[in-house]
Amino acid sequence: ESGPKELHIFFFPHLAHGHMIPTIDMARLFARQHSVKTTIICTPLNAPLVSKVIERDSQHGIEISVRIVKFPSIEAGLPEGCENLGSTTSPEMFNNFYKALGLLQQPLEQLLEECRPNCLVADVMFPWATEVASKFGIPRLIFHGTSYFAFCVFHSLRCYELLNTLSEFESFIVPGIPDQIKMTKSQQPSYFRGVDNELTKLTNLSVQSEQTSYGVLVNSFNELEPAYSEHYRKFIVKKAWSIGPVSLCNKDIEDKALRGNIASIAAYECLRWLEMKNPNSVLYICFGSKFVFPASQLLEIAKGLEAAGKHFIWVMKEEENINNQEKQEWLLEGFEKRVEGKGLIIKGWAPQALILDHNAIGGFMTHCGWNSVLESVTNGVPMITWPLYAEQFYNEKLVTDVLKIGVSIGAQECSRSIDARKFILKKEDIERYVNRLMVGEEAEEMRSKAKALKEMARKAVEEGGSSNSDLNALIQELRSL
Numbered sequence: 001e002s003g004p005k006e007l008h009i010f011f012f013p014h015l016a017h018g019h020m021i022p023t024i025d026m027a028r029l030f031a032r033q034h035s036v037k038t039t040i041i042c043t044p045l046n047a048p049l050v051s052k053v054i055e056r057d058s059q060h061g062i063e064i065s066v067r068i069v070k071f072p073s074i075e076a077g078l079p080e081g082c083e084n085l086g087s088t089t090s091p092e093m094f095n096n097f098y099k100a101l102g103l104l105q106q107p108l109e110q111l112l113e114e115c116r117p118n119c120l121v122a123d124v125m126f127p128w129a130t131e132v133a134s135k136f137g138i139p140r141l142i143f144h145g146t147s148y149f150a151f152c153v154f155h156s157l158r159c160y161e162l163l164n165t166l167s168e169f170e171s172f173i174v175p176g177i178p179d180q181i182k183m184t185k186s187q188q189p190s191y192f193r194g195v196d197n198e199l200t201k202l203t204n205l206s207v208q209s210e211q212t213s214y215g216v217l218v219n220s221f222n223e224l225e226p227a228y229s230e231h232y233r234k235f236i237v238k239k240a241w242s243i244g245p246v247s248l249c250n251k252d253i254e255d256k257a258l259r260g261n262i263a264s265i266a267a268y269e270c271l272r273w274l275e276m277k278n279p280n281s282v283l284y285i286c287f288g289s290k291f292v293f294p295a296s297q298l299l300e301i302a303k304g305l306e307a308a309g310k311h312f313i314w315v316m317k318e319e320e321n322i323n324n325q326e327k328q329e330w331l332l333e334g335f336e337k338r339v340e341g342k343g344l345i346i347k348g349w350a351p352q353a354l355i356l357d358h359n360a361i362g363g364f365m366t367h368c369g370w371n372s373v374l375e376s377v378t379n380g381v382p383m384i385t386w387p388l389y390a391e392q393f394y395n396e397k398l399v400t401d402v403l404k405i406g407v408s409i410g411a412q413e414c415s416r417s418i419d420a421r422k423f424i425l426k427k428e429d430i431e432r433y434v435n436r437l438m439v440g441e442e443a444e445e446m447r448s449k450a451k452a453l454k455e456m457a458r459k460a461v462e463e464g465g466s467s468n469s470d471l472n473a474l475i476q477e478l479r480s481l
């Protein structure tokens, strides 16, 4: 035999930034291995997210292809151009978006027929992909996009049916998991709170496909949540590979700047600003790729930041700047000028990987999307946790109660952005949390724990590290099939 058997792996991410970004990193991680070719499937409007990164990789001899499938917006009752979960602005659009995902089955089959890959890595949001893969006689791996911890809590609560017996704010201990974790029903994702929609249906189907698929890829590393990666493999899914943090495959500035398709010029400006600040002195504030706060909350955040007086970088999504005139005037003219030098406001997309990597960053106010949490850990940055919806409340618990590298703002019930508007955190509280995270003994303790995790993360992906070994073992297994 001459070299190892050539592998071709298909990656089919859910069409949301929080799923596409780690999937791209993951595909690159595989493609860097000897004799592995990867293809990422996406839709026309999501393609730019992938193409620049891939172009850069191809200059280094790494082979990643992109295949485009048409997104059935119109067929699913969505406006044309709505191809990313982030562009849905109402519960109805949100629902239709998940319907549209189901319509991608046929185009996927066509692509598989054409390209005949050896393996399909498809997002957990495509439960039917397991059957599709089996038609072609290839293994389907699930990509979750969240922590072991979150999935352990999720499965535990499904099994025990405990939630049905509780009222909204009654607290309970999550049964059957390694730690004593206290939660309330109001912190549960919408599908656990009786919301009947496409996402709930999909979630139920995805549990079944978790059992029937070949295995699960997890963007985490065993040392981060050892008890939970073990628990998951023992009780939930036998075959799981920890291959994260996948964001660590972005090594240089250009790599990190390109993540999420940001213009590198903005990234360099941001870096220049950070260069002038002391280590651990800047708070980074970002609530993920799509969440938009109401004006009243933005004002409280702005006042709280100003009162706390710490340096900060605050990312606002575009809609936040154009929705409401009062907010725009206050924020852009008054606030931005007053905090000049102290605070940098980024409108739209921020080079998060680059920012969190800078040693001037000393804290991250985050919505606890898994990618954000993991990127914070990877860079040794403690957090103010402000979960909004989905499994973010679980990730919060991992950060604050298990890892002890975060301060919780005590967020409660929300079910996606529309309802999340009910909860407004006041200026005084924001000021208090910022100070707790950035200065004092507790802050130092959290920071040193976070720095230790950063080292573990780096070791995990190095040659011989746990994630690197899992990746190699998986590739070997796939070759042997």
Ligand code: UDP
Residues within 6 Å of the ligand: 016, 017, 018, 019, 021, 022, 259, 260, 286, 287, 288, 289, 290, 315, 348, 349, 350, 351, 352, 353, 368, 369, 370, 371, 372, 373, 375
């Ligand atoms: N992100 C970024 N710039 C932004 C907002 C988000 O680079 O302005 C990236 C972030 O680094 C992360 C992903 O987008 O990789 C967001 O994923 P996460 O799971 O944190 O949250 P979601 O957007 O899915 O709620």
